[in-house]
Amino acid sequence: MFEPATLKDIAIALGLSTSTVSRALRDTYEISPKTKKLVLEYAEKINYRPNPIAQSLKERRTKSIGVIVSEVANQYFSQAINGIESIAYDKGYHVIITQTHESYEREMINTQHLASRGVDGLLISLSAETKDTGHLSALHDKGLPIVFFDRIAEEIHTHKISANNEKGAFEATEHLIRAGYKKIAHLSSSAHLSISIERLRGYTKALNQYGIALNPDYIKNCPHGGMFQEETESAVLELLNLKEKPDAIFVAGDRLSMGCLTVFKSLNVDALNDMAIAGFSNSDMLDLLKYPLTSVRQPAFEMGQIATTMLLQLIESKRPVTEFENKVLDTKLFLR
Template structure:
């Protein structure tokens, strides 16, 4: 007579409680990774197979995932969320969206609230103010599945999906150079953000490849990523006040690009006569702007889809996942 191995047998053999074994096998975040490994290794070794009927009763999943973005109205994020929902709803998961408005404090509150509501995992794009990620680290160490997209944290070992920011920035800057501009400024978000670092690197590489000397005075940071009009306006005014003022500007963000056009309009800066502009933007509204701007478009919808697929793989894995990847998707340059 075949007697299947039960959770009780594993608990007895390892000297653990049945609830600990059960939680370790379900990969919940209350159990330490060391205990999980001990239990799963032993379960594999003795050929433990969960009872599907008992499993469905025990599966205390909320079937929901939390999404943390800076702003839903940002065209990049709204497209990414469409991508996230297209996969999640298809697989029977609810999506709970929260906005940080580029505030670190708000990000901490949102992340902790989502975790306390028992979401099965988190999709996170960091706020421009976030440099300390201990709020995410502690949840990740407890086993809550987290996948980063767009603005990622290198210190946390998990799956990540980004656009090829460096190449996108390189192409946009090279386009301005090819159009005859030599004094190209760079307007970007906070300096520690992964996207800022990658886009700055692409900008610098394009200048260097075309033998144009880098002018540090041409690089301006907006710590709130364009959420505060005055911040963008101050940066542009400082560029215009330079003795050797720039003749073009490469802008490293969606919010910043549209903000930049508003500032130009209010300061009566004519594009491209007074200043040419190229930026990162997924906004379809750009075609209505006159003059418009050449933009680097990211595959936001696909980034959302891939990040969600990665997160669901982590959530539904029977055993702890040890292999992670960072996917880098291509950008397109829309010349207007």
């Protein structure tokens, strides 16, 4: 069994007290340069590293933050995680990443596990199944710093950062309308999610502005955000089997966009001539596809950076924080 070197090991080897070794490693003024040099050289020789558990007990901090996302493989979340790590590691914090796979139960388990591991704070984007945020409220009320990004909980009073989903949805739908499509369907994740509500609002606003009546049959929700392909396939088939089938779809999610194209391919639906698509997607793979897919791109990396900065401010604040920011970043429409 691996046993790392300790302060006591150095002290015994050099014939010093553990307190002297500790002070030498911390470079305090009361230890002579000669002793410091002796201790530092020996510590380097035996590859001594401070015990993070002992340090966390002393400082009452683990210097780690927990991140809860639906899926790391999702391009948006992988870019956001890169942003999170770019700030966290630079500030001396470790990042523990967990995935919910859009499951409420997994979200609860991951949250409790991270809290029991003593993380200093949580960055979370809610799962598609999550309607009750009581598990997060309980931890927040006990003083655990929590920051929401992308999919937020309105009822928890803390920092939140999201993209301008309404504007992005409006622009994507408007693009389809200006391209000549009038029967535009909307494929989205769970209806209760903040991003779904905001994107539906943008879609509806664009239809209203261009005098197109909203058809409730054209709105389809996938309760797991397309995590299961059969869910996306079922929704697309329902649209294709309508008596007056749509001629375009505004798809409100990265995984849903790719899932929709997969269904089109299996059914030999031509995304250029039979049914057009515009959607939210941060995937660079879209440029390689046979059919051009105009997409709304979110500033995922920047969102991750800002969310982490917000969380670290909460963690390191010397007094209770009572004023919180709800930050909204602009999206960009990429025409293809």
